[in-house]
Amino acid sequence: MRNTLLVVDDMEMNRDILELIFSDSYKIIKAEDGLQAIARLSKYKDEICAVLLDIFMPEMDGFGVLDYMHKNNLNKTIPTVLITGDTSNEIKKKGYSMGVSDVIEKPFDSQIVKTRIDNIVELYLHKNSLEDLVDAQTKKIKMQAEKINQTNRNLWDTLGAIVEFRNHESGMHIYRVREFTRVLLGAVAENYPEYGLTDELIDIMAFASVMHDVGKISVSDTILLKPGRLTDDEFEIMKTHTTKGSEIIDAVCDTDEEEYFKYGRQIARSHHERYDGRGYPDGLVGDDIPLCAQIVSIADVYDALVSERVYKPPFTPSEAFRMITNGECGQFNPKLLDCFRIARKQFEELANRLK
Amino acid sequence: MDNEFITELENRGVDVKTALARFMGNVNIYKKFLLRFPADENFKKIKAAIDTRDKDAAFMAAHTVKGVAANLGLDPLSHKVEELVEIFRGVDKYPDDPKIEPLYEEAEKIYDEICDIIDRYS
Numbered sequence: 349m350r351n352t353l354l355v356v357d358d359m360e361m362n363r364d365i366l367e368l369i370f371s372d373s374y375k376i377i378k379a380e381d382g383l384q385a386i387a388r389l390s391k392y393k394d395e396i397c398a399v400l401l402d403i404f405m406p407e408m409d410g411f412g413v414l415d416y417m418h419k420n421n422l423n424k425t426i427p428t429v430l431i432t433g434d435t436s437n438e439i440k441k442k443g444y445s446m447g448v449s450d451v452i453e454k455p456f457d458s459q460i461v462k463t464r465i466d467n468i469v470e471l472y473l474h475k476n477s478l479e480d481l482v483d484a485q486t487k488k489i490k491m492q493a494e495k496i497n498q499t500n501r502n503l504w505d506t507l508g509a510i511v512e513f514r515n516h517e518s519g520m521h522i523y524r525v526r527e528f529t530r531v532l533l534g535a536v537a538e539n540y541p542e543y544g545l546t547d548e549l550i551d552i553m554a555f556a557s558v559m560h561d562v563g564k565i566s567v568s569d570t571i572l573l574k575p576g577r578l579t580d581d582e583f584e585i586m587k588t589h590t591t592k593g594s595e596i597i598d599a600v601c602d603t604d605e606e607e608y609f610k611y612g613r614q615i616a617r618s619h620h621e622r623y624d625g626r627g628y629p630d631g632l633v634g635d636d637i638p639l640c641a642q643i644v645s646i647a648d649v650y651d652a653l654v655s656e657r658v659y660k661p662p663f664t665p666s667e668a669f670r671m672i673t674n675g676e677c678g679q680f681n682p683k684l685l686d687c688f689r690i691a692r693k694q695f696e697e698l699a700n701r702l703k
Numbered sequence: 704m705d706n707e708f709i710t711e712l713e714n715r716g717v718d719v720k721t722a723l724a725r726f727m728g729n730v731n732i733y734k735k736f737l738l739r740f741p742a743d744e745n746f747k748k749i750k751a752a753i754d755t756r757d758k759d760a761a762f763m764a765a766h767t768v769k770g771v772a773a774n775l776g777l778d779p780l781s782h783k784v785e786e787l788v789e790i791f792r793g794v795d796k797y798p799d800d801p802k803i804e805p806l807y808e809e810a811e812k813i814y815d816e817i818c819d820i821i822d823r824y825s
Binding site for chain 1: 726
């Protein structure tokens with residue numbers, strides 16, 4: 349609670365007169381010179397609502413006090429009024445240039461002084477409370493943005509899980525792919541800074557990875573759940589889950605403003621592309637394939653290998669590692685394979701933990 | 704404060720009414736500082752500084768006396784001393800102003816008269 353006036357004057361009479369004027373409405377703290385004033389200021393800075401400051405004083409003068417307040421940013425919240433017996437314009441101008449709110453000449457009329465100081469204190473209290481309000485609102489807005497972000501992620505997770513459940517899987521696949529993706533992105537960020545991956549980007553891409561198979565919602569049960577091998581025609585339909593996926597995301601958001609959507613779309617469409625251009629749907633070659641899609645592609649293949657499927661038992665993590673690095677599961681970006689080797693241990697730990 | 708005291712002060716040009724208002728009508732505190740005034744060393748310091756040609760000390764002492772006198776309503780004294788303050792303000796060296804000595808003497812005369820009244824009612 350700011351309700352304290354700091355009265356700074358080397359003359360006892362001046363301090364006492366100011367105390368007589370203000371002791372009804374404020375708590376009064378007094379200082380006899382500039383050094384005492386700054387000691388009081390540093391101790392009571394959250395309680396002082398105004399400083400009434402004399403100029404000519406021993407030890408440190410009033411300008412020294414103003415200087416201290418300026419350097420410590422106290423002038424933003426605490427108004428200062430010069431109360432000076434000196435009537436020269438030089439002193440007044442210097443005071444105003446150092447940020448004082450008002451200059452009152454001694455001898456003064458006590459009623460006028462009281463009104464002027466009361467007005468200044470009220471103005472500053474109002475200004476301070478407005479600034480506090482803005483701070484509080486800003487914090488609230490940040491929290492709400494965080495909440496929206498979290499809601500977005502939950503929505504994405506839900507969408508991904510729906511697709512997976514239709515596939516008669518547990519919902520763990522998208523979760524594991526997300527974590528493998530995150531690990532591989534971390535290794536890329538560390539070893540290939542040229543890709544410009546920041547922590548924030550890694551987080552967004554990892555969360556966007558849950559959308560990689562969202563297009564499967566448009567593939568019929570007879571194909572999606574067929575226990576045996578797909579015919580060529582059926583496989584062609586199965587392949588459309590990539591383009592359907594990006595269409596679904598476009599239907600939700602057709603601009604790239606929201607990064608989740610941008611990367612989600614890239615991942616859904618391009619996670620079956622191959623580095624040598626023999627993938628689908630667009631036959632992109634090399635780094636024309638978006639980086640996040642290339643990474644999710646490795647994570648997706650790795651998870652498929654270490655998981656049990658109706659048509660195969662699970663491979664061990666070291667078998668999966670070997671099959672990916674020797675090219676049995678398709679062509680990948682050599683830089684990313686490097687990172688995959690570097691992150692091998694983390695992949696194996698994750699595979700064991702998330703079984 | 705009894706009325707005779709006030710009347711004597713007012714006859715010497717002291718603005719008791721305005722000064723009391725400055726002290727928020729608190730007669731006791733006004734009187735306390737008024738009675739203390741003759742013992743204040745600052746007026747003597749003006750003379751000492753003039754004698755030793757110390758311009759800074761002269762400015763500070765005169766400035767202080769002016770402020771105290773003005774607060775107490777001792778207007779004739781504060782106005783006279785103010786003229787001394789302005790002579791010493793912001794000077795690089797001690798000013799060779801012929802007005803200094805006579806100004807001081809006039810101020811001293813007023814000072815003595817006021818102190819005499821105060822001393823008699825102490």
